[in-house]
Amino acid sequence: MNLFNIQLFQNPFFYLPFHSSGWVGWLAMLALVLLGGGRIWRISDFRRPVKWNVFLVALLLVPLAILLLELQLSILQSGAVPNLPLEVNRTGVLVFVAFPIFFAAGLAGLLPSLLTGLFTGLFLGLFATHDLFSIVEWGFLGLFIGIALSQSYRTAFYKMLRHPLGGAVIVWIAYLPIFLFVSFFAIPGNLAERLDFALAQNWPQYIVRGIELGFGGLFFELIYLFLPALWKKPQQLLPSPNETSLQSRFLLFTVPLAVLLFVILILADWWVAGQAARQMMESRLQGLTRVASQSLPYFLESGQSLIIDFAKPDLVQKSNSEVQLLLMEDIRAVPYFRQLVVFDKGGQPLNAYPAEGSMDLRLSPDEEVGIALALNGVIVQVYPIPPYPGEKSAQVAFIASIKDETGIIQGTILGRTDFESNPFTQPALSALEGVLENGGEGFILDEQGNILYQTSNATPLTAADQFLGNLQVGAGLYEDTSPTGTRLLVLAEQVTGRPWQVVARVPASVAQQIALNIAIPTLVILLILFGTGSALMFGIVRVVTRNLLKLTDQAVHISLGELDHAIESKGNDEIGRLAKAFETMRISLKKRLEELNQLLVVSQGVAANLEISEAIQPILKAALDEDCVSARVVLIQEVQLDLEGDQLVSWGVGKQPDLYHHLDGQIFEQMRSHHLLSIPNTSRVRRISAVGGQPHPAALIAFGLFFETTYYGALWLAYDKPKNFSEDEVRFLNTLASEAALAAANSRLYASAEIGRRRLEAVLTSVPEPVLVFDEKDRLLLLNPAAIHVPGLISAALPGRPLQDVVSSENLIRLISGSLEDRIASREIQLSNGKVFYASVAPVMGEDYQVGKVCVLRDITHYKELDALKSEIVATVSHDLRTPLTLLRGYSTMLNMIGELNEQQQIYVNKIVSTVEDMTHLVNNLLDLSRIESGIPLKLEEVDPMIVVEKIIRQYQPHASQKNIQLTFEGPQDGRRLMIKADLALLQQALINLVDNAIKYTRNDGQVMVRVRPGNERLTFEVHDNGIGIAPLDLPRLFEKFYRSGRREAYEKRGSGLGLAIVKSIAERHHGRVWVDSQLGKGSIFYMELPVDQPLTITEEAVRNGGVANLKK
Template structure:
């Protein structure tokens, strides 16, 4: 393993494919890429300025990182077949795919394809020199980009949106695209070329997967760091495999089936390859073994034949010609030796055939040495002789001594010469080494020095053979043999077997190309593969048919469910079969039928309800019910009988009150004879279901209709919201025997309920109409003006008196806002601002009359406020009387002041005249006390009149906290004397109040003084001041006796005093609270009380900050 920073050191180069397959593959890739980019046109048009810069930057970065930071991984790669070059190790560019993955997540599929293509182009120019490499990287980048930007729902789609998962996963799946990519540039298209491609793919696949893993992790970190650049995906779109049950089954079964077939194919070819290798090695072993068996025979036969020739008589008794003739005869009779030579005891050649006489007959030094050894030692010898010309066969020399028959001493040597090509015995050996593996293999013989002494190819004679000890061994059953896998000179794999011949120094070598194994494996596996493909094809078709068979009924059920959900219930659900889906289809059909019947009933009920709701006239509301009952039941007639509104007791016999009847159906008139009995039956028994009318004589007199009606259903008309009041009966008669179902009875009971509602509504409307008419008569005759408004202060009702007061006769004012109708602003404010509670007020009309307005909220049954009702009474006369009374009281009070002053003066001077006894002193004191009380009453009356007249109201800026503290400090001693706790709660930094400080002091003092007077000893009095936006609120709370609700309404009236136990000893005139009310109202505020008997009272005083409301 080695690391290289930059791979741009060489010249860029792109090689062309050597065959048509490569051009076709490039054309298909290019066309596909152009089509995808055309569909991705909108993606490029959406790129803004920043994204265009990012796209260009990522493209340049991808081209640069494709050949930077390269890690070269060692791999066992075959050399290119037919090319005398060393295989190139794959380069792992660590960050090559990072820009493409970033472009996919940030910019989209189209930009990712372009960045991936540029990255692959750089790899092709400097690394693979292939035109297919850019498309490999573009496919990888495009698929990952699609995974990152898809918006399908479900957990598989969710995890694919993470590049750290989708990158490695896509790499694991798409590495197979390297097989056609590398095969396109293989110069050999046979199985040897495919073998080379597979070895190259096994080395390059980890590189591609590693680049995808590293790029996926980096892109995931980039997404976590800058999530705003990544598109937000919510997973709303349904994935294709969830579009239907058929697709779900196909997306599940077809990949599993295909994967199973692929695994079976791989296992089949792997096993076939292993079996083929074993078969080829076994064939090599048999050939080597057969050849090895012939070699000892060759040596032994050569020695025996030559020895037999040597023993044929005395070779040295004749001349050279006779010796040559004998050698010639021996050569022809025994065609083993190519040449025979006779040597005398001195080692000189004396005769030979087919040689001519000469010095040693042209023997080499080794051959002469071999003759000398046989002559001297008397032992047969043999050796291998290499010819001077490499293309000549290697010769084998045999020598045997010729011995004297008497002494058995060597007297000469006979030499036999043969070669491994023409020797008849060696031909049987070499025949075993030829035609191996269908002629693709080769076998040859090497000697102990590794020199090839026989080879079918003469070019290989006398070449050296050396076994490869580092080669991968291959198992062989041949004892003593060694088999291994080696590389042929052309770079392809081959099997080699070396077998030393038993009893000889020679070895047999057999070499077979590995393509023979692949071809044999192909021959073995092809039928199985074809069968598997056929089974796979049939399986896929079967899977599709099964899926269609399973899903077609399910789709029919889905369509039926959709039709049912859309309310289309007229088409039946037809699903055949007895399985679960068939039973579900049957259940759906039953449900459809019931739903349709139910919807028909509901539709009928809707029409009936609309008829009931559309009219309160029974002549219009009841006929739809009659026709609905007639349609739903199939009865011969239906009748509705109503008792009078003021129902009388219904006796069992005798006259009945007149009743009202409504009927429909051909037998309805005939059925009227049973009306009286049906009313009595339903009133006393409730619902009556009679399926055999002839047997109902005990409960009903059926003699008038016997034989005409056979069944009857009578239902009482009762309304639960009208205290289960009995209105009459709805009953149906059947001219044929009839069995009533529960659903039928329930539906007709519902219709009876609708009829009861219609009757109840009609009678309630009659009562309400009478009440309305009475109310209208009352409102029309009352002299007081009455105005009714809703919660939004819109006019709902004006009586004639109100129209006359505001001169609105003949104008359409109902539904309009009070501000648009009523001319008096005080009245408008009263109706708009006091919706939550009752309110009163006085207002002046344009004619100068004074009206007293009293507005109260209208409370609904649920407690909500529905509106207001306001009654206006003309109090002009009472105001005049009150004014006359005030003037009279003021005059009398003013005239009484002088006499009271004289009386007080003379009463106080009585002791000056002379001493007074105790009784006189008591009377004088009582006179003075009465005068003081009278004076106080006169002062209060005069103050009240002055305040009501607005005389003497001096507005100035005053501090409310100072006024309160001053009053409390003044009254505190009186509270302490009575044993009360007087506390003050006034916030700091109160705003300035605009008002009359003297009058305000008097009002607050009156409230505090009253609280002290009416609170028993030991109680508490609290003065609390709070602020609201633009308002002051003062509360005087005590723990005194409390005030009854009936007295609270009159509490602020003049001269009114609460008369209850515990308050009679308190002296007063009843003007204090009236003065408080007048002062507060003159300042634009309001005063009210909140009191509970026995719990105490709290008087509230609210003033606007500027003194004007």
């Protein structure tokens, strides 16, 4: 324990970041601290003098807090900082170092806490740690402590955070990522060394920092509790983020937990990778040192054996030249020793090989002792001796006694060898070279710790003191630290039979690199999983909060009366059920408001319309709900001026508004004496009798329409399913019934004053032709007596009745109900009594819209009879012409049999025959047209249209080939077979006429295609050609009898003008239609559309009016 560290001021300096990534990390962390300071400055009230004084006192306390009381705890000794001297590593606990920061945060606020933290880091880095990262490290601590003690949020967690001791614990935990980043960026070395230091070696410093924060938090916690007046406390507590935002609540819980889990996983991954790398390195080094330690005894034993063999008496008895020769032979026989030296009894050298330098032979003290011992009877000795100059291997001296035949010692022999040149040491040296390949060093040490051999020159052979007392032989792989701060992994193995050791050591960075290689895949996967998990977590939270925000917005909309924004409820979870509850509330409120709006619209409609038909419509529409099939009102006839007598008037709306109109009378009578009639299930309550053969509702509700004391009718709703009527529904419908009664009373008053229309009726009465006037709803307004007196025209001459109830002729109904589009529509109408009228329907326009229709009919029965007479005369004449034409053709062809005709005569005969054929064709067409129009019943049968068309194609294929025309046929695309009910002969004739015309008016090398296209219960035949086309002026009259185009190209082709008229008649006889699309010079498309099924009987009226030739331009 150091009470006062005055020596800190003796050596102020900073270690700058050792690499570019260190600078990047330091600048990034400094930028974050300054960014936090900038945001704090904008909200700080640091301008008060009291806070300035507190801040200055805190700054003055910083040096004192650092110098006073440093505790040295041996259990918190951290690993050495890689590649830095050991003396720069501080492991002591500065007890008071955090006091100034807590003092500034508790008494002055957030910004003074941050500045005090930066100043503390600056002072520590300059005098204690010499680390530039101390500035940002303590800056973050000051920022975190200031935030913890100055925040003004409520809830128990934030209350605990405002306590100095609780804040110190939370800040220490939150400081962990900053500590890891600082540990990683602050030290020199490669990536693996820095990662290992940050994740595995520097945890004691983190504990030291926690103890320092704990001392500060504990001291100021006592002040907080016992001197609360001195402590800065918030005036008003604010809702915490987890109270104001579900997203914040979720993130404040999950993000720290996820970060902590991520850090734990990274630490665990690195620890596992480090242990695996350490085991791999230990296994490698142990294998190499074991090989070396096991091969060295053989080297020593071989040397001892050889030196004993070489110790022969001849070495001291023979001449020098002979001894030289013996020594040379011994060395060359077994290349073990580098030098052999022979000594006499007095220990003086007699001879040596190699002889160079033998006279100046210098013996080591061990060799001198060994020679003396050998002369005294020790048989063999082994001594390590220093190396030759410039060599990295020490020498080994083997000494043996030379005895004569009687066993008397006559001298000694000394053999010197080294580890590099001796072949018996090569296995051991190769094993130690393996250590070098793994990035380390290998050593062979003697019993005094002297280096006998080393794999590199990095360590001098004389530096034996670094091994003395430090080797842990047989302890496996252990850590050591070099004087330069390099962490080493060391493994020592005892040589068998000798007190020598084989030592292998590698820098810890090698194992760290292996650990990094092992850990990187897992770290990458963790990063990916953490990133993906974070993104998913934020996404899920975002979805949940977005749905809640939508619900909040919807609540705001509802509070503002905006009820048109539907709420999407996805899923059946809590949020989904909440959304459904909101949607139910919205729909309920909207329904109430819609009812009020409907009542307003109804009131406005009743006030704005005196005509009951207009005033009653909003009421019926308002009464109609989703389950209601028909909403109807039945009223007395006095509400409309057009009706006389006791007939009731009624209107209906809904899916089937007139489905239950037959019950109007019963309900009208029932409600004379009741204001309300509610029948939830008509099968149980039979207040309303069912009409035989008519549908009957499953439930109904009716309201009597009373205004003052007068009964006007009933408003009733019919349902096709049983229904229980709620009080809200009954109340709303009763309000509508009151409005209906008011509308009926107003209309009755209006009808009684409607006199002006009588004048118009008088004018129409004087018109001799039938005239009918309808409103825009196709309800009868007026009709003159002439229309009433036409038999079979009018079925119910009652104003206000629908068109279908007034007019008997279906064709006239279709003509009147059709769209006019600001034009007059005309058509021949045949009534059931045989009369034929030419009907014209014109729109009655108001200012800019149609307010009604007027229909005028002219009797053209006489003209139709004249036309029929003409057709009969034409048919008779045509029939009478057939016999003379046949005779004329026969005699013309027989002229060639009487005798040879000259060329001119042959030309005349050919012209006669050609003219007769044209007249015959014309007569046949006239007869065919007459038969078709005469109303002869069709011979209906099931016909396959594809077979008919294929037959016609085969028939006309030669004719088309003569003009090189491509005649093709195209059936339905789905390939299905279709059947049509038609007169086969007439269908063939119509198609033949169309195909013949197409080929006739198509130029050579053209194309004609016949297509059959199915439709909805109808079948369309299309004949396409790319011929001369039809002029737009000819299109309207193209299907008239005897009409031919005035164009020269058309007159060049022979024809009667009856072919298309026949096609039209055949189509109309089959209740079909025919039309044409054509462009002049580009070709034409003729369409003939026929129904798939025909009625069983076909009347003359159906022939005339069943189909109309329409032209599409």
